Amino acid sequence: MFAVDILPQMFNHAMSHPLIGSYGLPNSDSTFGPKIQWLWNFWFWVSVFFTVLITGLAVYFSIKYRFRKGIREAADPSADHNTPLEITWSVIPLIIMLVMFVLGFKYYMDMDQPPSGCYNIGVLAWQWKWQFSYPDGATTSTLYIPVDTPVKFSMTSKDVLHGFWIPELSIQRDVIPGRTMTVWVKAIHTGHFKLQCAEYCGDGHSEMIANVDVLPIPEFKKKLAQAADIWVHDGKVLPLHVVGKKIAELEGCLGCHSVNGARGTGPTWKNLAGSQVKLVSGTATVDYAYLRQAILYPGHKMVAGFNNVMPNYYTDFGGAAHKKHRKLDALIWFINSLSVHANKASRPPVPDMPGKASTLSASKQATAAPATPATTAAVKMPAAALPMIAAGKKLYASMGCIGCHTVNGTAGVGPTWKNLAGYPVKLTSGKTVLADYKFLRFMILYPGKKVVAGFQPIMPSYTTALAGAKNVKKLDSLIWYINSLSDKASASTEPPTK
Amino acid sequence: MTAVDMPGKPKLNYLNCDKSIKSWLLTLDHKRIGVMYLIATLTAFFIGGMLAEVIRTQLLVPKGLIFHATKHMSSFAAYKHYNQVFTLHGIIMVFMVLIPIIVAGLGNIVIPLLLGAKDVAFPRLNLMSFYLYVGGAIMAIVSTIAGAVDTGWTFYTPFSIQTETYVCFMVGGIFLIGFSSIFTGINFIVTIHKMRPPGMTWFRMPLFLWGIYATSIIQVAATPVVGVTLLLLILERTMHIGFFNSALGGSPVLFQDFFWFYSHPAVYIMILPAMAIISEIVPTFSRKHIFGYEFIAFSSLAIALIGFLVWGHHMFVNGQSAELDTIFSLLTFLVAVPSAVKVFNWLATMYKGAIKLDTPMLYALSFIILFTVGGLTGVVLGCIAEDVVLHDTYFVVGHFHYVMFGGTMIAFIGGLHYWWPKFTGKMYNETMGRITCVLLFIGVNVTFFPMLMVGAEGMPRRYASYLPQYQPYMIVSTIGAYIQLVAFLMMAGYLLHSLFRGKKAPDNPWGGATLEWTTASPPSHYNFDDTPLVIEDCYDYSNVKYDESIGGYVRTDVPATTEPAPVHA
Structure with missing residues (x-):
């Protein structure tokens, strides 16, 4: 089967193998590449030397001094110790080891310390999905990197350990829940790569792969502008079910729910809306109310035959934060568009056009919903504050806030900053408080003392960085x-x- | 070949002195306990090996040949089974094979023999240690049937807290096996300290004992740490105490520190006894005194001690401070030096020897070459900047299989063939032994070298499916695994044949000068009739001569024991 057509492939692969030039490492497209390659080549030749030396001597001695009956039955008399020789073959490897240590340490220091003025990208990982957020408010599932720009990634995980690993850019760092991990890179060539999860994270570990596009800066900006507003494409308002599809991809729903009827970790979405499903206890009709509940409170009404493994999307879609219902509705529009059983009860209500909801097709209804721009501020800020806002935006990216808090309404590990100030916030203690200046100050300086409902108390302390008169x-x-x-x-x- | 059987009644030895099942299960004889350990660990090795073949077969095609999406199963649900398979492979091979197989298996059989002693210092503790191993293995089996763990053998938190598989049972089993390992270590430390025969000073000990001594120190000092860590993991899972879970205020990195504080020294528990076997085989088959005795002895201790301080090199990319990275990297490079010293000393031992390429020596040569590859690939992983592009890739998998399989297992098989005639009393088919060794050597390289290459290209480890460009390497690697399977089946065949139909072994088939070759094959229940007096150098072969009439070697100087004149008439 595979053996026949793989042979020429293998041959071609061997001939084009980077081993010819780089002894096995992929050509690196980041500034770290040449140093890592140089040290690798050094090690490669040291290894070749010692492997050939040791194997050669072992084989040579085995032949030259082989036991021969009647001719060579006993060893030649020779010393059984020689201290100068012992010291020689201890010191030479030691020197080689120290050279490798010093170079490895020196090069690593460059890789460890991001230069100032990096472009900042937030990375959020969860089982089994990557999501990237950019300072201008865009959130993407493909990682876009501007070429020739030092980029710093602030990364965290929603659940277990993950590994941020792009071989062609020579960067790797674990992504650990409860911590903001950072890594930086400067890509020197454009290209298309794969980000593979390197730290084992469960069932979908080997499929937790994201596309990486290193782009020229104008193209990079264009991609972000497109991604920034999920409701609009090229100036045209998109049908809601199309937006819903985007949301499904961004949130990683499609990793577990198929759209073609195939069995997944969760129930397929094909012909789901409007159908009857068997629950762990009883049955249910999949109407709008059921779909909402299943997304916001997974595990409450489990479909029979599946495990309770769905992450909580409460903060992403519902919760105290307002206006996210529009995203939830868009997603449910998408689920409806996949079903032949979709009906009025399974579709989200369209308050704008109540009378026509049942007669119009899903997509026509969807276009009726107005789109709101995602990133513009609704309140005019005093002119004096503009430099402060700009400085704050920089800090947001450079201090790593970007890893957990989005600015476009998407929930991260922490609450989004969009429409946070001035809104009531529900705390884990049950109290609801208004997010005023005092509250925001307190939350930044003393994380963990008060926690917003639906989130975990995992924010690192910024007391030393931000407290006191000088800060x-x-x-x-x-x-x-x-x-x-x-x-x-x-x-x-x-x-x-x- | 002269038959050495006495006419009439065969001579009583430890195997035939009492044949009841009870006499085996309740035995205090170190040789019988060693044989039971060998049977148990080889059974575990067979299961772990079969799992390895499943892993390699799965990886023949990018989307998985065995576990893949079907009409009834999603790809993730299928991959979960693959994850369970590689987890079990790792747990079985590390905790149930590599750690006990040489020390508790072969070590139990030969340590008292090498010392001219009747038994180990604490025979009852020895038996208890075996039953703890069995108990741990049973718990592991129960957990596998109830819901096989899918955490990887490293049990990294928070995944190991979150997974619904039976982690507590498996971890409990490993906890028991850990105690088995501690008891064995205590036993051997005391045995080596207290039971050396008159005349055997520390520097007259066979080097195997130095290796076991260094290993036992690690077992006793490091294993409790993993025991406590695993208990904390159980508490975390059952009572939700936040040691390692960041959502409860714990630290996942703390678990990694605890885990590797044991598990890195544990790789020296696996490799030091392997090196110790090589230090016995090479001089015997070169018919020449071991070169640099003191350097080999002290390098074992140096590896054991420095080995305690390098665990952080498993965590170069998890965000530990650059200062820690630097210190761990430096110490990692330092631990490479004593390993290199050993290799050069073995080569110097062969220089001007009279080398007989019998099966054990072929395995020793295989070990030297494969361990060199494993060691050198470890060097580049210890280099921080390089580790960034190799960490958690197949390069790491290739590296540690070169060391663990090409090193520990190859040395074990060499030692098994070396001492096989001694503890079974039977010879195996030498030709088959040599062919199998060469086949296995080829199989190991064909399996693990492509892993180094595909890892350098970037393929992460623990992948149930992979990007299509990695497929050629995966296919070659799988072919290697099948070659190994053939070699192991051949080995099982000729060793079983030897047990039932093998020629009777002489007391000293290879011409070794250590004490175990001065007693009968197989030894009597009490090993030696009298406590030997050690006056000779155990690596001096000038007085060990081949005797055509018995098909083995005899000492031509003063017999080392006061055993009555040889029974072979």
Whole structure:
């Protein structure tokens, strides 16, 4: 079967193997590449030398000094120790080891310390999906990297360990829940690569692969602009079920739910809406209310035959944060578009056109929903605050906030900053408080003391970085930035101006 | 070949002195316990090996040949089974094969023989250690039937806390096996300290004992740490105490530190006894005194001690501070030096020898070459900048299989063939032995070298499916695994044949000068009739001569024991 057509492939592969030039490492397209390649080549030749030496001597002695009956039955008299020789073959490997250590250490220091002025990208990993967020508010499932620009990644995980690994860019770092991991790279060529999860993370580990596009800067900007507003494409408002499909890809739904009827980790979405499903206890009709509940509270009404493994999407779609219902509805529109059983009860209500909902096709209804721009601030900020907002935006990226908090309404490991200031926030203690200046200050300086409902107390402490009189400006600029993202920012939520 | 059987009643030995099942199950005889350990560990090796063949077969095609999406099963559900298979392969091979097979298997049989002693210091503890191993293995089997773990043998948190498989049972089993390992270590340390015969000073000990001594120190000092770690993991899973789970305020990295504090020294538990076997085989088959005795002895201790301080090199990309990375990298490079010293000393031993390429020596040569490849690939992994592009790839898998399989298992098989005539009393087919060794050597390289290449290209480890460009390497590697399977079937064939139909072995078939060759093959229940007095150098072969009439070697100087004149008439 595979053996026949694989042979020429293998031959071609061997001939084009980078071994010819780089002794097995892929050609690296980042600035780390040449150093790593040089050290690898050094090690390669040292290894070849010692392997040939040791194998050669072992074989040579075995032949030259082989036991021969009547001719060579006993060893020649020779010394059984020689201290100068022992010292020689201890010191020579030691020197080679120290050379490799020093070079490996030196090169690693460059890789460990990001230069100042990096472009910042947030990386969020969960089973079994990568999501990338950019300072301008875009969120993507393909990693876009601008070429010739130092880029710093601030990474965290929603659940277990993952590994951020792009062989062609020579970068790897574990992604650990509860921590912000950073790694940086400067790509020197454009290209298309794969980001493979390197740290074992469960069932879908080997499929947790994201596309990586290193792009020229203008193209990079264009991609981000397209990604920034999921409701619009090329100036045209998209049908809701198309937006829903985008959301499904972005949130990783399709990793477990197929759209073609194939059995997945979760039930297929094909012909799901409007059908009857058997639950662990009883049956249910898959209507709009059921779909909403299944997405917001997975595990409450389990479909029979599946395990309770779905992550909680409460914060992504529902929760206290408003306006996300539109995303949830778009997703349910998408699920409806896959089903021949879809009906009025299974489709989201369309308040704009109540009378026609049952007669129109899903896509026509969808276009009726108005789109709101995702990233513009609704409240005009005082001109004096603009430099502070800009500084806060920089800090947001460089301090790693970007790893957990999005600015476009998508939930991350922490609450999104879009429309946070001035809105009521429900805490794990059950209390609901208004997100004013005092509250935001407190939450940044003393993470874990108060926690927003639906999130875990895993934010690292920024007390040393932001507390005290000398850091007031930094802290305030961050809060200014948070304010700039909200349509309910007011004097009580903004930092005091003198 | 002269038959050495006495007419009439065969001579009583440890195998035939009492044949009841009870006499085996409740035996305090170190040789019988060693044989039971060998049977248990080889059974585990067979299961682990079959799992390896399943893994290699799965990886023949990018989307998986055995576990892949079907009408009834999603790809992820199928891959979960693959994950369970590689996890079991790792757990079985590490905890149930590599750690006990040389020390507790071969070591139990030959340590008292090498010392001219009647038994180990604590025979009852020895039996208990075996039953702890069996108990642990039973718990592992139960957990596998109930819901095989899919965490990888490293049990990294928080995945091992979150998975619904039976982690607690498996971890409990490993906890028991850990105690088995500690007891064996204590036993051998005391045995080597207290039971050396008169005249055997520390520097007259066979080097095998130095290797076992260094190993036992690691077993006793490091194993409790993994025991505690695994208990904490059980507490975390059952009572949700937040040691390792960041959602509960714990640290997943702490688990890695704890785990590798044991599991890195554990690789020296596996490789030091292997090196110790090579230090016995090479001089015997070169008919020449071991070169640099003291350097080999001290290098074992140096590896054992430095080996405690290098665990952080498993965590170069998990965000530990650059200072720690640097220290661990430096120490990792230092531990490479004593290993290199050993290799050069073995080669110097062969220089000007009279080398007989019998099966054990072929395995020793295989070990030297394969261990060199394994060691050198380890060097590049210890280099921080290079580790970034190799960490968690197949390069690591290739590296540690070269060391663990090409090193430990090849040395074990060499030692098994070396001492086989001694503890079974039978010879095996020498030609078959040599052919199998060459076949196995080829199989190992065909399996593991492509892993190094595909890893350098970037393929991550523990992948149930992979990008299509890696397929050629995967196919070659799988062919290698099948070659190994053939070699092992051949080995099982001729060794079983030897047990039932083999020629009777002489007391000293290879011309060894250590004490075990001075007693009968197989030895009597009490090993030696009298405590030997050690006056000779155990690596001096000038007085060990081949005797045509018995098909083995005899000492031509003063017999080392006061055993009555040879029974072979």
